[in-house]
Amino acid sequence: MDVLTxxxxxxxxxxxxVGIASSDGRILANEITTHVPEEGGxxxxxxxRHHADVVGDTISxxxxxAGITSRDLDFIAFAQGPxxxxxxxxxxxxxxxxxxxxxxxxxxxxxxxxxxxxGRLTEDAVDPLTLYVSGGNTIVTGYExxxxxxxxxxxxxxxxxxxDVFARAAELxxxxxxxxxxxxxxxxxxxxxxxxxxxxxxxxxxxxxAAMGELRKAEHSLEDICFxxxxxxxxxxxxxxxxxxxHTGKGELLLTGGVGANKRLRSMISLIAEEHGAAAKxxxxxxxxxxxxxxxxxxxxxxxxxxxxPVESSFIDSRWRLDEVEVPWRS
Amino acid sequence: MEELILIAxxxxxxxxxxxxxxxxxxxxxxxxxxxxxHPELDREIxxxxxxxxxxxxxxxxGAGVPTPVIYQVDPDDATIVMEFVEGERVRDxxxxxxxxxxxxxxxxxxxxxxxxxxxxxxxxxxxxxxxxNTAEGPVFVDFGLGEVSSETEKRGVDLNLMHRMLTSTxxxxxxxxxxxxxxxxxxxxxxxxxxxxxxxxxxxxxxxxIERE
Numbered sequence: 234m235d236v237l238t239x240x241x242x243x244x245x246x247x248x249x250x251v252g253i254a255s256s257d258g259r260i261l262a263n264e265i266t267t268h269v270p271e272e273g274g275x276x277x278x279x280x281x282r283h284h285a286d287v288v289g290d291t292i293s294x295x296x297x298x299a300g301i302t303s304r305d306l307d308f309i310a311f312a313q314g315p316x317x318x319x320x321x322x323x324x325x326x327x328x329x330x331x332x333x334x335x336x337x338x339x340x341x342x343x344x345x346x347x348x349x350x351x352g353r354l355t356e357d358a359v360d361p362l363t364l365y366v367s368g369g370n371t372i373v374t375g376y377e378x379x380x381x382x383x384x385x386x387x388x389x390x391x392x393x394x395x396x397d398v399f400a401r402a403a404e405l406x407x408x409x410x411x412x413x414x415x416x417x418x419x420x421x422x423x424x425x426x427x428x429x430x431x432x433x434x435x436x437x438x439x440x441x442x443a444a445m446g447e448l449r450k451a452e453h454s455l456e457d458i459c460f461x462x463x464x465x466x467x468x469x470x471x472x473x474x475x476x477x478x479x480h481t482g483k484g485e486l487l488l489t490g491g492v493g494a495n496k497r498l499r500s501m502i503s504l505i506a507e508e509h510g511a512a513a514k515x516x517x518x519x520x521x522x523x524x525x526x527x528x529x530x531x532x533x534x535x536x537x538x539x540x541x542x543p544v545e546s547s548f549i550d551s552r553w554r555l556d557e558v559e560v561p562w563r564s
Numbered sequence: 565m566e567e568l569i570l571i572a573x574x575x576x577x578x579x580x581x582x583x584x585x586x587x588x589x590x591x592x593x594x595x596x597x598x599x600x601x602h603p604e605l606d607r608e609i610x611x612x613x614x615x616x617x618x619x620x621x622x623x624x625x626g627a628g629v630p631t632p633v634i635y636q637v638d639p640d641d642a643t644i645v646m647e648f649v650e651g652e653r654v655r656d657x658x659x660x661x662x663x664x665x666x667x668x669x670x671x672x673x674x675x676x677x678x679x680x681x682x683x684x685x686x687x688x689x690x691x692x693x694x695x696x697n698t699a700e701g702p703v704f705v706d707f708g709l710g711e712v713s714s715e716t717e718k719r720g721v722d723l724n725l726m727h728r729m730l731t732s733t734x735x736x737x738x739x740x741x742x743x744x745x746x747x748x749x750x751x752x753x754x755x756x757x758x759x760x761x762x763x764x765x766x767x768x769x770x771x772x773x774i775e776r777e
Contacts, residue, residue, distance in 0.1 A: 423604045432688060432709050464602040468609075471600045479575035501600040508599070 237307040239536065240295065240331070241529030242288070244324025245316025245344045246369055247275045249284040251295040252526030253306075254533050258354060261299035263519060263526035264291050269407060274397065281319035288327045295525065303335055310532020313341035313542070314553030316369065321549040329544055340532040341542035344523075345370060345555035348516075349381060350534060351527035352489045356514040362483040364474050364502065367490035367523070368393035371435060371470070373477045374555060376563050383556045384477035385433035392466055393492045395437040399444050399462060403455060413459045414495055420460025424453055428465050433476060435469050463497055471501045478509050489516040491523075538562040568592065576708060577642075585645060590635055593617075593708075595642035610642035613708070618644050620685060620710040627683030629676045630703045649705060651698035658692065658734050658741070666737065667744040673702055674748025677722070680704070681760065682753050684714040690722045691729045716756075720763030723749075727764060 236257050243250035247269075253262040268283035270276060296303060311328035314321060332339040349363050362375040362384075371387035390398075393410060400409025405416070426443045429436040444462045447453060453461075478486060486506040492498065499515060506513035520526060538561040571591075572579040580592040595610040597603075618637045625631055633647040654673070658666060673695060680687060687694070688709025696703045711718070726745065730738045750757040 423602055425608070428605065428609060431711075464605055468598075468601040468605055471598070475598070475600075476575040504600040 237533065237536070238299075238301065238305055239308050239310050239340070239529045239532045240292070240303075240306050241310040241312075241342065241347075241525045241527070241532050242292075242324045242328050243312045243344070243347075243523050243525045243528045244281075244284045244288075244320045244327075245312050245314070246320060246523060247280050248523040249287055249291055249324070250523060250525030250528070251288075251291045252524060252529040253295050253299040253301070254526060254529035256533050256537060260355075260520075260526045260530065261301070262295040263524055264295045264298065265519075265522070265524055266291050274401070275317070277317040277319045280317065281323045284320055284323040288323065291525075292327070292331070303331070306331075306335060306337055308332070308338040308340055308532065308536055309335070310340040310342050310528050310535070311547075312344045312347065312528050313547070314344065314550035316344055316549075316551055318549065318551045321551060325547060325549050329547060333544065338536070339542045339544060339547055340536050340540055341547055342528050342531045342535060343553055343555060343558045344528075345372065345374075346381060346558050346560065347527040347531040348489050348521075349374070349487070350531040351520045351524075352487045352514070352516040354530055355520050356487060356516060358485045358487050358514050360483060361485035361487035361514065362474070362478050362481055362511075363487045363489060364470065364493075365490045366392050366470065366488075366492035366498070368397055368492075370490060371437070372555060373433070373473050375477065375481050375483055376560070377481075379564055380558065380560060381555050383554075384480065385435065385473040388431065388434050388436045389438040390441065392435075392437055392470065393490070395441045395444075395466060396462070396492070398441055399448075402445050403448055403458075410492060410495065413463065414497070416456045416459040417463045417497070418460075420454070420456035420458070422453065422457040422460070423464060424457060424461040426461055426465045428469055430469050430472050433473055435473060437466065440465060463495075467495070467498045467501055470498065471505055474502070475505045475509070478505065478511060484511050485514055486511045487514045487516065489521045491518075491521065493521050494518050534562045581648060582645070585635065588635075589648040590645050591632065591648045593644045593646070607640075611639045614639050614642045614644060617707050617710065620707045620712070621646070623683060623712070624680060624685055624704060624707070627679045627685065629679050629683075629685075630701065631707070632703065632705060649696045649698060649703045651696040651703065653693055654695040654697050654702065655692035655729075655733065657697055658737065663740075667740060669697065669702065670741045670744035671748040674745035674750075675752045676702060676704060676748075677726070677745070678749040678752030678757060681714070681719050681722070681756070684712050686711045686713050686715075686718045687722055690726045692726075692733065693729075716759050716763050717767075719756075719760035720767045723760060723764040724767045727768065 268280045309332040373385040397409040405412035427439040569581040577595045636645040694706045
């Protein structure tokens with residue numbers, strides 16, 4: 234069978250990513266352009282405008298890196314959700330245009346599924362329990378009977394969002410997560426902060442409020458607040474992950490998403506995996522952050538198992554849940 | 565001293581049987597250390613949860629719901645020593661009970677669930693594995709995920725878990741068992757039962773819990 238080539242567009246939040254993957258499991262390109270807001274967090278409309286401005290160039294760059302032309306593409310994949318509406322629409326519009334211009338099929342991909350699939354590819358994971366942590370998502374998931382089941386998730390804001398907002402309030406440089414991590418290394422005193430695990434789910438809004446309160450009170454050093462914030466936030470993740478690992482008995486534990494770059498979180502995941510006889514696997518940052526390669530690769534596996542998204546049903550779904558997606562390539 | 569026997573090893577706690585705890589058979593629930601967590605934070609969490617669980621078990625008794633007798637609570641060791649309830653898990657006997665008895669049991673379970681909710685107690689893991697059938701009737705155990713709340717949403721989640729259990733594990737009798745449960749639940753909770761049951765329906769329709777074919 235011929236090797237097929239897919240171009241994937243990711244645009245769920247502040248990253249506009251274009252990746253190219255082939256059906257023999259190679260990533261040929263992974264170009265990312267990030268929208269950095271002048272102040273505050275991501276403004277969906279501003280980010281969408283940025284994506285619209287750079288999408289053409291980023292596609293050209295990806296094709297050049299892969300050493301192919303648009304005529305070599307067999308189909309186009311795009312992130313159909315979940316994410317910020319205006320951003321998703323920009324990526325979807327570009328994908329539809331490419332697909333109709335090149336007269337090749339379109340494949341809508343779930344962003345969360347893509348994070349798992351690229352990790353399975355790059356880390357050689359067969360059937361992992363996955364902890365996916367980023368600015369927009371906090372999910373513990375594993376495959377079970379046709380779908381990626383959600384064992385635990387945040388009830389309010391994502392863990393990365395909690396860290397980002399805190400970092401901005403503390404006037405730390407962008408991006409917030411690494412800045413908090415660096416300061417936390419110098420902290421040693423544990424300040425009591427709300428540790429909220431409800432069954433298998435987590436809540437970060439109370440932790441954020443309390444950490445901001447500590448910032449205002451200024452009774453403790455910023456290093457100690459960062460340290461306590463990390464210990465609490467990641468301790469919660471560890472607990473839910475461990476429970477899901479014990480429950481499912483899976484042999485691999487995959488950490489992905491931007492927050493997965495954090496060394497403290499990685500050490501917790503290693504410990505948990507070790508205690509349960511599972512292999513800890515960390516997705517490298519270029520594939521763990523929002524990127525186009527994961528969309529392209531997931532487009533490939535979906536396409537190979539017959540998934541197509543006709544233009545008339547290619548509407549974006551900003552609230553498309555991970556556990557609503559059929560994953561026929563796993564059964 | 566006789567050896568402690570490990571009965572169950574959970575992600576959260578270990579259950580040990582002490583055949584001779586000061587002359588009685590006792591169940592010891594111990595929340596073990598979590599190496600991945602900061603030691604101070606870990607100690608505090610295990611401490612709080614131990615106290616919390618013991619107090620909920622106690623509160624349930626006050627509401628008229630049989631729960632194990634607590635012999636000793638040691639927050640620093642995150643340990644609860646309690647009565648070893650002799651009987652069989654409802655989960656294991658449902659299929660063997662005659663129809664009439666089966667329905668009677670589930671009506672009583674419904675009454676008890678209503679009493680818990682009436683006393684602002686959420687069980688948190690309301691399944692047939694956590695109810696022991698004894699000579700004196702059902703005893704509710706494992707309040708490890710319990711909380712004090714009278715929110716309709718939380719009551720709905722409790723009910724939804726029981727309903728899912730009846731649908732998945734006890735699928736031969738789902739409808740008659742839930743009907744009996746519902747009858748008892750309505751009896752003890754009164755008007756608020758309707759709201760909780762409606763919420764249960766709504767929760768079961770949400771994407772998270774739904775099994776779309």
